[in-house]
Amino acid sequence: MTATADSTPALSARGLVKTYGPVVALDGVDIDLYAGEVLALIGDNGAGKSTLVKCLTGAEIPDVGTISVAGAEVRFRRPQDARAAGIETVYQNLSLAPELDIATNLFLGREVRRRGPLGRVLRMLDHRAMRRQAEEKVGALGIRTIQNITQVVETLSGGQRQAVAIARAVAFGGRVVVLDEPTAALGVRETQQVLDVVRELRDRGLGVILISHNMPNVFEVADRIQIQRLGRAVAVVTPQTHTPAEAVAIMTGALPADSGGAS
Numbered sequence: 089m090t091a092t093a094d095s096t097p098a099l100s101a102r103g104l105v106k107t108y109g110p111v112v113a114l115d116g117v118d119i120d121l122y123a124g125e126v127l128a129l130i131g132d133n134g135a136g137k138s139t140l141v142k143c144l145t146g147a148e149i150p151d152v153g154t155i156s157v158a159g160a161e162v163r164f165r166r167p168q169d170a171r172a173a174g175i176e177t178v179y180q181n182l183s184l185a186p187e188l189d190i191a192t193n194l195f196l197g198r199e200v201r202r203r204g205p206l207g208r209v210l211r212m213l214d215h216r217a218m219r220r221q222a223e224e225k226v227g228a229l230g231i232r233t234i235q236n237i238t239q240v241v242e243t244l245s246g247g248q249r250q251a252v253a254i255a256r257a258v259a260f261g262g263r264v265v266v267l268d269e270p271t272a273a274l275g276v277r278e279t280q281q282v283l284d285v286v287r288e289l290r291d292r293g294l295g296v297i298l299i300s301h302n303m304p305n306v307f308e309v310a311d312r313i314q315i316q317r318l319g320r321a322v323a324v325v326t327p328q329t330h331t332p333a334e335a336v337a338i339m340t341g342a343l344p345a346d347s348g349g350a351s
């Protein structure tokens with residue numbers, strides 16, 4: 089069978105094993121993420137969600153197993169390798185520089201220099217170009233809560249900071265973005281704003297992996313939900329086939345992995 093563009097996952101892994109001394113964090117995990125979908129990863133504390141995405145994003149190297157990007161096997165040694173393959177991660181701490189403005193944060197590490205000797209020799213930055221591009225990138229993601237691109241990040245609300253971190257992750261050609269608990273510290277309205285950005289990413293054709301303990305959020309925004317339990321991927325369900333209660337029951341082991349499935 090020939091794989092078509094649609095049937096080849098943007099990012100996939102087979103048989104991932106990762107141990108930390110005696111602890112088996114991943115016990116032979118498969119995952120498939122397609123372009124234009126939101127795949128939620130759920131599981132109890134210690135189920136292996138973070139370890140899985142660390143292996144997928146080059147922050148950890150699996151002991152066993154393979155990872156493929158658009159059908160081609162890859163070996164990530166460090167996060168830069170994954171980033172070069174278009175896989176971006178937004179961690180809970182967001183790694184933004186709070187004392188700098190939004191535009192500068194978006195371009196941290198990829199600064200635009202002035203043309204000619206001013207940029208080449210004196211390394212002067214083209215702030216105007218960065219502000220203009222930052223405005224375009226934030227606007228393209230439909231992030232309406234940000235009005236002023238020169239606002240300092242520490243003065244932003246939690247939801248706005250999350251949006252800036254996501255914009256930075258996808259502004260430079262990312263095809264896959266991993267969001268680790270993006271709404272954990274947010275109020276209801278801010279959570280909705282972040283979920284809007286997540287939908288926007290999906291509608292633009294990116295693949296999104298969403299780690300979350302918040303079942304209403306997961307069921308609101310995910311196309312598919314992979315359930316991790318004790319280092320294994322025990323089931324992949326959808327909001328159409330399973331209720332949140334069934335997913336949680338599978339997650340905790342109260343229901344067998346092949347049960348549920350609203351009729």
Ligand SMILES: Nc1ncnc2c1ncn2[C@@H]1O[C@H](COP(=O)(O)OP(=O)(O)OP(=O)(O)O)[C@@H](O)[C@H]1O
Pocket residue numbers: 108111112113131132133134135136137138139140
């Ligand atoms: N660096 C490490 N050293 C030792 N053990 C680790 C390390 N990282 C993870 N573990 C262990 O691996 C297992 C899986 O942890 P992981 O953080 O992947 O789970 P998780 O599903 O993300 O949990 P949570 O929801 O609490 O973040 C746990 O038992 C954890 O204690």
